[in-house]
Amino acid sequence: MDAKMSEISEDCFDCFFKATCNKSISEEDFDFLFQSTIQQKFKKGEIIFKQGMRTSYLMYLLKGKVKFNFEDENGKNLILSINKAPTLLGLANILNEEINIFSIIAIEDCRGCLIDLNNLKMLAINNKLFMMNVLKMSTDLFRSSILNFISLAHKQVNGRIADILLYLSKNVYEDKLFTLTLSRQELAEFAGCSKENVIHTLRNFDTDGIIKVSGKNIEIINFERLQKVSKSG
Amino acid sequence: MDAKMSEISEDCFDCFFKATCNKSISEEDFDFLFQSTIQQKFKKGEIIFKQGMRTSYLMYLLKGKVKFNFEDENGKNLILSINKAPTLLGLANILNEEINIFSIIAIEDCRGCLIDLNNLKMLAINNKLFMMNVLKMSTDLFRSSILNFISLAHKQVNGRIADILLYLSKNVYEDKLFTLTLSRQELAEFAGCSKENVIHTLRNFDTDGIIKVSGKNIEIINFERLQKVSKSG
């Protein structure tokens, strides 16, 4: 136990999840939750939640980035969202204990805490404020995915790629210059288009001086024009 | 009061919302909720929840059908979902009292009960089971819209229209033969394509003997082939 504690104490010390919890539950309740958590590592490409399976835990992602991936009947993939730590994953399963409708997959090395869903539910049922907080996180996720979806559903590829670049820069890499942890194929699965189309579009944006592409490195040079492309769709 | 009661009593007698509520709250609590409800009619085309506005109520839709409509910066519309009574509308606003991200608009004459959100919240906070029930409805909606998104986000128009026809037949009109309460333009806004494309596709499906189109009347003749078109995308 000591070994476990010392290994993860530095993370736990400023864990955002703990901070959020402690706003609404007591130290003792958090310890109860904490007892059952296991810290776990995932390599790039590893599946954290698997589409079609049931899971009995949430994961609080401490480090790394993940994709929400849906695979259809023909084996084609669609990326629903890209998210970075810190974030709570698996919320869609809190209330309806149905099977996962999509996978969550590490797109770079990740580390997180698995939180037992039954324990969390037990706390939530007995603590209104805590339940409100957890569910607010859940509905926030819903809102952001709707906006994501809307953007993709009725723009042309130029606008969709522009949206994705803006999204990645603002919400995932948090810089105008970033090194992609996604392949061109994955960008295509995010934009709902072909790989070639992604490559052509990125090159066009580069030629137009909107971005600077060099392999996996992308720099957004002209935000305004990129936003204009996003708007005009 | 008597007038009000008598006017709506027949609906209330077998109201599904009341039935759902009474599983988890007492008669008195339901009456408290009921006191503040107002039955309201909406004509086809009228806006029930308006994008960009705050609302302080939910609506339990007793009769009619609605569309979830998102309007973008350029005035283009996207239909996120079509839903029929009975259903509870406005759940996305329970926790986060932010502005509505989309409108909900009647696509045929509707009738429903407006339920005061504050009263409902007050009950929910004091009754865990009731809260669970209401929030389960909310997350169910989330699940079904994700599936909707996925279907639309990476299929070609043939597959998208096939999906829409199957969805309308199964979940909205509940018959293989139905009279559309949507225009071709609205179908296009649901499928994320042009009006002309909808018309062509419907005609092709008709020519191929998959469906029978006659104005607003549509009959699905060959479910298997329609499902095949949906799968092949």
Next chain:
DNA sequence: TTTAAAAAGTGAAAAACTCCATCTTTTTGA
């Protein structure tokens, strides 16, 4: 370090889709 495999990139043909102009039919309201 070499080699095999995966990813990135290219260009052109084919397919899918939109946009436009125009016409017909249906709906709506004075």
Next chain:
DNA sequence: TCAAAAAGATGGAGTTTTTCACTTTTTAAA
């Protein structure tokens, strides 16, 4: 019940996007 407006339908030109066949570059593993 008639006229105006809205919705539906049509076909073709032009654009967007996919698909394919292929080359080059990068990555990972023996």
